[in-house]
Structure formats: structure tokens, C-alpha cells
Amino acid sequence: MRLIFLGAPGAGKGTLAELLAKEENLAHISTGSMLREQIREGTNLGKEAKGYMDSGQLVPAELVSSILADSLKSLAKDQGYILDGYPRSLEQAEYLDKLLEDLNTPLDAVVQVEISNEVIIDRLSSRLTCESCSSVYNLKQNPPKVEGVCDKCGGKLIQRDDDKAEVIKQRLEVYEINTKPLIDYYKNKDLLVTVDNSGSPQAGLAKLLEVLKK
Numbered sequence: 001m002r003l004i005f006l007g008a009p010g011a012g013k014g015t016l017a018e019l020l021a022k023e024e025n026l027a028h029i030s031t032g033s034m035l036r037e038q039i040r041e042g043t044n045l046g047k048e049a050k051g052y053m054d055s056g057q058l059v060p061a062e063l064v065s066s067i068l069a070d071s072l073k074s075l076a077k078d079q080g081y082i083l084d085g086y087p088r089s090l091e092q093a094e095y096l097d098k099l100l101e102d103l104n105t106p107l108d109a110v111v112q113v114e115i116s117n118e119v120i121i122d123r124l125s126s127r128l129t130c131e132s133c134s135s136v137y138n139l140k141q142n143p144p145k146v147e148g149v150c151d152k153c154g155g156k157l158i159q160r161d162d163d164k165a166e167v168i169k170q171r172l173e174v175y176e177i178n179t180k181p182l183i184d185y186y187k188n189k190d191l192l193v194t195v196d197n198s199g200s201p202q203a204g205l206a207k208l209l210e211v212l213k214k
């Protein structure tokens with residue numbers, strides 16, 4: 001299965017992608033996580049991307065598309081995957097179409113992960129991310145066993161710079177302008193399915209599995 005997860009920041013794409021990837025043995029490809037890794041490693045790409053990310057803007061397509069292409073090309077041809085956070089604009093969607101055509105690996109579906117704006121702001125402002133392995137926690141819904149410490153790797157949990165209130169607003173605006181048009185783009189290609197993810201991650205996963213079965 002080759003899938004794209006589309007949705008506003010905070011809709012729960014990453015958490016849902018992680019759960020589905022485990023359930024169905026899919027690779028979870030998150031451009032946001034790959035960029036944060038580049039920042040941690042202090043690469044030139046990371047240095048260039050950081051300013052855009054910290055202010056809630058999209059990183060220029062040429063920086064993101066190259067790491068995405070490398071990642072897809074490195075997978076075995078029959079390895080299914082979930083793209084989480086890519087594409088985020090029509091330009092990127094068209095680039096991806098071309099890349100997948102060259103690789104002869106068409107998409108199976110595009111999942112629109114939906115929740116209301118109030119839930120988004122509430123979720124993002126209580127989200128914590130592991131500095132070392134990028135695992136995501138939520139203080140209300142999915143807290144770590146020990147405060148401030150990642151259950152999986154023992155790393156330190158931090159609030160992402162772009163999860164601060166003023167940046168969240170900017171990211172939601174960027175989503176409305178750049179990414180939302182992709183819903184119609186994939187609807188027209190007859191690839192779009194929608195999942196309501198306002199409840200718990202497990203409830204979201206159950207709905208998603210139901211929708212994908214069809």
C-alpha cells in the first residue's frame with residue numbers, strides 16, 4: 001500500500017501514520033522528521049531549513065523534494081509506505097506524480113485526516129516531541145510514563161519551536177493556502193478518502209482500517 005496522509009498540522013497525521021505503519025508493515029516517511037534530523041545533525045540543508053520551520057513557513061520545495069526523492073528511491077519496490085507531510089503544495093504534488101511515474105509505483109489512496117480547528121490548537125499546544133527519536137506524546141491524550149522522558153528511548157521530551165501558539169497560527173494559515181487545494185487535486189484523481197480523527201489515536205486507526213478495506 002502506498003499512501004499519502006493529508007491534513008492540517010495537529011490533525012494527528014504522524015501518530016496515525018505510526019500506528020498504521022506498525023499494523024501494516026509500511027515505511028513511515030515524514031518530511032518534517034527528516035528535516036528535524038538534518039537540523040540536529042547540523043547539515044547545510046538543516047541550517048537552511050530551520051528559519052522557515054521555526055516561523056511556520058514551508059521550506060523551499062527544492063530542499064524538501066530532494067530528501068523525499070532519495071528516501072523513496074531507497075525503498076524496495078514492493079515496500080509500502082505512508083507519506084506524512086509531503087506533498088504540501090500543488091508544485092510538490094506534481095513533482096511527486098512525476099517521481100512515482102518514473103518509479104512505476106502509483107499511489108493507492110490519499111487519506112485526508114480531519115479534525116476541528118479547536119481540537120488542533122488544543123492538541124498542538126500540549127504536544128511534546130522526543131529530541132532524540134522524534135516520538136510524539138500528548139500531555140492529555142498520550143502522556144509519557146515518566147514526565148519529560150521518552151518511553152521508547154529515554155530521550156528528553158521538548159516542545160517543538162513551531163508548536164508555540166504564535167507559530168501554530170501561521171502554520172494553519174500556510175495549510176489553508178498551500179496544502180488544502182490538494183484535497184480537490186486528489187479528489188479529481190479519485191484517490192481521496194477521509195477519516196475523522198477527533199477521538200483517540202486507536203479510534204482513528206480503527207476508522208482508517210475500515211476505510212482502507214473498502
Ligand code: AMP
Nearest residue numbers: 031032052053057058059064085086088
Ligand atoms: P511537520 O513535522 O510535518 O509538521 O513539519 C514541520 C515543518 O517542516 C513544517 O512546518 C515545514 O516548515 C517543514 N516541512 C515539512 N514537510 C514539508 C514539505 N513537504 N514542504 C515544505 N516544508 C515542509
